[in-house]
Amino acid sequence: MITPRTPRIASGVLAACLCGLAVVATAQAPAPAAPAVKPPAAAETASLEPLAWLAGCWQGAVNMRDFREQWMPLRGGMILGAGHTLFEGRTQSFEYLRLETRPDGVNYVVAPDGKGETAFRLVGQARDGDDEIFTFNNPRTDFPQTIIYRRGAKGRLFAHVEGKLNGADQRVIYPMRRVDCESGENIEK
Numbered sequence: 001m002i003t004p005r006t007p008r009i010a011s012g013v014l015a016a017c018l019c020g021l022a023v024v025a026t027a028q029a030p031a032p033a034a035p036a037v038k039p040p041a042a043a044e045t046a047s048l049e050p051l052a053w054l055a056g057c058w059q060g061a062v063n064m065r066d067f068r069e070q071w072m073p074l075r076g077g078m079i080l081g082a083g084h085t086l087f088e089g090r091t092q093s094f095e096y097l098r099l100e101t102r103p104d105g106v107n108y109v110v111a112p113d114g115k116g117e118t119a120f121r122l123v124g125q126a127r128d129g130d131d132e133i134f135t136f137n138n139p140r141t142d143f144p145q146t147i148i149y150r151r152g153a154k155g156r157l158f159a160h161v162e163g164k165l166n167g168a169d170q171r172v173i174y175p176m177r178r179v180d181c182e183s184g185e186n187i188e189k
Contacts, residue, residue: 047101047106048074048077048078048079048099048100048101048106049074050125050132050134051074051079051099051106051134051149052073052074052079053132053151054071054079054081054099054149054157055071055072055073055074055079056070056071056178056181056187057069057070057071057178057179057180057181057184058070058071058157058176058177058178058179059176059177059179059184060174060175060176060177062174062175064087064088065085065086065087065092066085066086067083067084067085067086067174067176068083068084068085068176068179069081069082069083069084069097069159069176070082070181071097077100077101078098078099078100079098079099079100080096080097080098081096081097081098081099082094082095082096082097083095083097093112093113094112094113094114095110095111095112095113095114096110096111096114097109097110097111098110102119102121104121105121105122106121106122107119107120107121107122107136108120108121108122108136108147118138118141119138120136120137120138120144120146120147121136121137121138122134122135122136123135123136123137128150130152130153131150131151131152131153132150132151133148133149133150133151134148134149134150134151135147135148136148136149141163142163142164142165143161143163143164143165143170144161144162144163145162145163145164146160146161146162146163147159147160147161147162148160148162154188155177155178155186155187155188156175156176156177156178157175157176157177157178158173158174158175158176159173159174159176160172160173160174161173161174
């Protein structure tokens with residue numbers, strides 16, 4: 001679902017697909033715009049505790065795509081996860097995910113389709129009403145360059161993926177709900 005791409009890898013088909021997904025995702029589950037993000041304090045930078053709420057399963061569907069993330073509880077200084085996207089019932093992509101602390105702070109690490117890893121450093125935390133917003137960035141990638149996890153009310157999660165694709169700014173929003181990992185039924189928390 002949140003897969004780093006470079007201009008060499010990204011194709012016109014992918015760009016069209018992502019543009020369509022962004023429009024539909026925004027239309028079906030509008031996510032509030034992210035407010036200005038302040039850099040995390042030194043203590044927040046070194047701690048994964050503010051992200052421990054991710055533990056569990058998250059699921060969404062937009063534009064004939066079903067996507068799911070499953071995160072394990074914070075343990076041993078890491079939060080491990082996996083993402084899986086289906087298109088018309090068939091696997092489109094998968095990724096291994098990891099939240100960990102490094103000397104430069106908290107990092108969101110993704111290995112799309114089980115291949116090379118890309119790290120995105122936590123560069124900001126903010127609140128917008130009851131929502132919590134975590135912004136990760138890697139200026140050395142084109143798409144995505146920024147990943148935002150917005151924790152909404154009643155078991156909602158909006159994952160924003162932003163950057164440049166074929167020279168144009170792109171933004172894709174993945175609206176998700178907390179679900180029971182076994183049954184897939186919605187859980188409100």
